[in-house]
Amino acid sequence: METKIKSQALQEFQEATKTISNPELQKWLKEGGKVFGYFCSYGPEEIITAAGALPMRIRATGVDSTELADAYLSSINCSFCRRAFNAGLDGGYDFLEGAIWLNNCDHVRRIYDNWRRKINTPMSHQMSLPKTSTDAQVEWFREELEIFKDKMEKQLGVTITDDKLWEAIKVHNETRQLLRELYELRKADNPPISGADALSVIVASTCMPRTVFNSKIKELLEDLKGAEGIKDYRARIMLLGSILDDPEYVKVIENIGGLVVTDSLCFGTRICWADVDEKAGDPLTALAKFYIQEKPACPRAFDQQEIRAKFVQGLADDFKVDGVIGLRMVMCDLWAGELYMTDIDLKASNVPYLQLEREYGVVGAGQLRTRVQAFIESMGK
Amino acid sequence: MKKHIEQPEKGIQLYKDDKAYLAVLLDALSLDTSEEGEINRAVLKAVLDKYDEILKCIDEDEPFIASWFPYSAEILTAMDVHWWMIAQTAFLGVEAPHINDDIDGSARLLGTDFCTILRLLTYYVEAEKSPKPNALIALLHPCDGTTIAHQLIKHNAKWADVPIFGCDPPYWDDDRSIKYYATEMKRMMDFVTEHTGKKMDIDRLREVCLESNKEYALWQEYNDLRRAVPSPHDWTLGPPQCFAMATYYYPGLPQGTEWFKKLVANAEKRVKEGVCGVPGGERIRMLWFDILPLMWQFDIQPWLEAEWGVNIVMNMFGYTPYTPIDTKNEDTMFYDLAKRSLNDFPMIRQARGVADNFLVDIARIVADYKIDCVVWPGHMGHKDGSANIGMMREKCREIGVPFL
Ligand code: SF4
Ligand code: SF4
Numbered sequence: 001m002e003t004k005i006k007s008q009a010l011q012e013f014q015e016a017t018k019t020i021s022n023p024e025l026q027k028w029l030k031e032g033g034k035v036f037g038y039f040c041s042y043g044p045e046e047i048i049t050a051a052g053a054l055p056m057r058i059r060a061t062g063v064d065s066t067e068l069a070d071a072y073l074s075s076i077n078c079s080f081c082r083r084a085f086n087a088g089l090d091g092g093y094d095f096l097e098g099a100i101w102l103n104n105c106d107h108v109r110r111i112y113d114n115w116r117r118k119i120n121t122p123m124s125h126q127m128s129l130p131k132t133s134t135d136a137q138v139e140w141f142r143e144e145l146e147i148f149k150d151k152m153e154k155q156l157g158v159t160i161t162d163d164k165l166w167e168a169i170k171v172h173n174e175t176r177q178l179l180r181e182l183y184e185l186r187k188a189d190n191p192p193i194s195g196a197d198a199l200s201v202i203v204a205s206t207c208m209p210r211t212v213f214n215s216k217i218k219e220l221l222e223d224l225k226g227a228e229g230i231k232d233y234r235a236r237i238m239l240l241g242s243i244l245d246d247p248e249y250v251k252v253i254e255n256i257g258g259l260v261v262t263d264s265l266c267f268g269t270r271i272c273w274a275d276v277d278e279k280a281g282d283p284l285t286a287l288a289k290f291y292i293q294e295k296p297a298c299p300r301a302f303d304q305q306e307i308r309a310k311f312v313q314g315l316a317d318d319f320k321v322d323g324v325i326g327l328r329m330v331m332c333d334l335w336a337g338e339l340y341m342t343d344i345d346l347k348a349s350n351v352p353y354l355q356l357e358r359e360y361g362v363v364g365a366g367q368l369r370t371r372v373q374a375f376i377e378s379m380g381k
Numbered sequence: 382m383k384k385h386i387e388q389p390e391k392g393i394q395l396y397k398d399d400k401a402y403l404a405v406l407l408d409a410l411s412l413d414t415s416e417e418g419e420i421n422r423a424v425l426k427a428v429l430d431k432y433d434e435i436l437k438c439i440d441e442d443e444p445f446i447a448s449w450f451p452y453s454a455e456i457l458t459a460m461d462v463h464w465w466m467i468a469q470t471a472f473l474g475v476e477a478p479h480i481n482d483d484i485d486g487s488a489r490l491l492g493t494d495f496c497t498i499l500r501l502l503t504y505y506v507e508a509e510k511s512p513k514p515n516a517l518i519a520l521l522h523p524c525d526g527t528t529i530a531h532q533l534i535k536h537n538a539k540w541a542d543v544p545i546f547g548c549d550p551p552y553w554d555d556d557r558s559i560k561y562y563a564t565e566m567k568r569m570m571d572f573v574t575e576h577t578g579k580k581m582d583i584d585r586l587r588e589v590c591l592e593s594n595k596e597y598a599l600w601q602e603y604n605d606l607r608r609a610v611p612s613p614h615d616w617t618l619g620p621p622q623c624f625a626m627a628t629y630y631y632p633g634l635p636q637g638t639e640w641f642k643k644l645v646a647n648a649e650k651r652v653k654e655g656v657c658g659v660p661g662g663e664r665i666r667m668l669w670f671d672i673l674p675l676m677w678q679f680d681i682q683p684w685l686e687a688e689w690g691v692n693i694v695m696n697m698f699g700y701t702p703y704t705p706i707d708t709k710n711e712d713t714m715f716y717d718l719a720k721r722s723l724n725d726f727p728m729i730r731q732a733r734g735v736a737d738n739f740l741v742d743i744a745r746i747v748a749d750y751k752i753d754c755v756v757w758p759g760h761m762g763h764k765d766g767s768a769n770i771g772m773m774r775e776k777c778r779e780i781g782v783p784f785l
């Protein structure tokens with residue numbers, strides 16, 4: 001099951017997803033641009049953009065060993081973290097001017113501690129992300145953003161004015177809006193783009209200069225207009241979970257007839273379903289509100305489980321989903337609990353649900369195929 | 382305000398069974414007529430009193446809440462609120478006959494790569510094997526497990542009538558973070574008032590904090606005595622009991638101070654007489670840098686002692702920096718209670734923020750307690766600590782102590 005159109009933009013997105021450093025990023029570096037990596041979908045990309053640098057979400061694409069990282073981390077640490085740290089130790093992120101962490105989970109926050117001791121990235125920065133979401137937390141996070149902004153200014157010798165912040169917010173809001181337009185097309189009975197390709201687009205949106213990405217996704221949206229839709233599927237699937245950045249994994253599901261039409265993933269709706277309020281008085285407050293209260297939350301947000309459940313249910317309804325697949329990275333406590341609750345919630349609304357465990361960077365096609373095949377059959381499709 | 386809570390029968394029964402089981406243990410301990418035996422029995426007596434306190438609340442329809450030790454229980458003492466630690470059954474029931482079935486049951490909920498204590502407490506809620514409090518204070522650090530386990534409880538329809546509140550923990554430990562957390566703890570106090578009807582009396586809080594300061598000072602004195610070679614006590618008496626008495630059973634209460642005085646006097650006497658905590662003599666002084674093994678404590682520790690002459694002189698739960706509370710006014714008290722909550726409590730102090738405390742503490746304990754080797758046991762729940770193994774190994778190499 002494949003996207004029917006040939007699109008230059010789509011090809012570039014697919015390429016960008018296959019490596020850590022894509023051609024557009026390399027061009028940026030060659031022209032003297034700086035790149036800052038961040039470890040979680042709460043990374044304040046807008047401030048990086050406002051500083052004139054390129055924000056990129058850290059991945060471990062193509063890293064097939066954890067040999068170097070194993071000296072520092074243990075086998076009970078999440079495979080994404082082990083591989084990403086391995087990439088850092090191996091020089092895969094030597095091009096970074098800075099790396100940013102939030103205390104998003106126990107594994108990721110410790111990569112900061114290890115990274116700053118072992119890898120010579122010019123700037124390493126850790127932020128304190130609240131776990132609840134009242135106005136007090138917005139205020140706290142605004143201060144965290146301000147501290148980060150000051151550090152960026154010093155690191156790059158620039159001044160990040162409010163105007164620059166608003167400009168960056170506009171660019172990132174546009175990226176989010178364009179991604180939502182892509183999702184909108186996937187609501188159709190015969191979506192013009194496969195889930196695997198849609199994932200490539202989203203991944204590319206986190207590692208290319210955003211203005212370049214925005215113009216390319218516009219091209220893609222143009223190409224997709226009136227394109228022939230995908231008809232040969234058996235079931236419409238939604239994916240849930242944390243870090244899935246490998247279209248090959250989605251392809252396995254799609255090749256047996258499970259068309260992925262939507263998701264609640266870190267590389268997915270959770271980074272594009274809301275916008276930063278451009279009419280607010282203060283850009284940092286607007287950003288803090290966005291990250292703490294407005295953006296679809298992840299399981300670490302203690303007081304937002306009901307909102308998350310409604311978000312998932314709403315997507316399942318809007319995209320006419322037949323079944324939901326929850327993906328839990330082995331050793332991830334947050335998603336173990338979250339998916340346990342999701343299972344109960346989806347059962348209550350009669351949405352078929354399958355939970356799979358996975359390791360980052362491992363597709364495990366045989367087993368995946370068997371489980372998904374059985375799942376699709378169980379839905380009578 | 383005061384609300385009647387329908388208690389699950391199984392939950393009360395299990396609670397009573399555990400109490401009965403511990404009472405038998407107390408009887409058995411009474412065979413040990415030594416001074417140390419008496420000090421240990423006092424701890425078990427405090428445990429049983431806590432069971433009675435909650436059972437009495439249930440009988441008399443008095444509100445009680447579930448909370449956690451790292452919330453500076455002095456606040457609850459001062460408010461005269463009855464409370465029990467929601468993980469109590471998971472901690473204390475480890476020797477109880479039902480524990481293996483419970484662990485299996487909890488694996489069906491959350492698998493086996495999730496902290497067993499947290500798995501058990503969510504299981505007890507799901508299986509209705511826990512008393513049901515009038516309100517729950519959720520702990521949102523030091524790990525992902527606590528954050529999500531409390532969401533599971535909140536999500537559970539069986540506890541839908543239990544209001545829940547969690548203080549948002551900052552990642553840092555500077556002045557700004559402590560002030561932020563103090564405000565969160567004041568919100569927690571309002572929540573407790575709302576659901577128990579009990580109000581804070583600041584003069585009472587001052588009294589409680591002064592008493593708590595005495596306990597902590599004595600705890601420090603005791604820890605200093607453990608530095609002696611040989612150390613006056615082995616694993617059966619000391620760090621875990623100090624932690625339990627100061628933070629849970631008698632926080633800010635004179636009974637706690639009295640207990641600490643006896644412990645210190647006993648340790649002092651033994652140090653003066655050169656009596657060794659390990660019956661066969663102390664050959665290796667160990668830092669066990671985590672929770673002591675709960676389920677195998679009667680296997681591993683005696684074996685370590687008998688086979689190798691190992692004395693676990695210090696463990697993570699016995700070591701805190703003991704910040705005294707400044708009782709000048711409400712703000713200073715809450716500031717220091719928040720500081721204690723964030724920076725002092727064992728496991729929170731090491732695991733909550735950046736890894737530095739882990740390394741600083743290892744270096745300090747090794748030097749102060751003349752430690753011969755450091756063990757990191759790799760508890761499944763401590764994912765953050767397991768990502769510190771390289772740093773710990775390097776630190777131990779630097780200070781010249783073997784690390785396992
Ligand atoms: S699951 Fe949440 S905390 Fe983890 S990486 Fe994704 S957005 Fe960040
Ligand atoms: S998958 Fe889970 S453990 Fe891994 S980085 Fe994301 S939140 Fe952390």
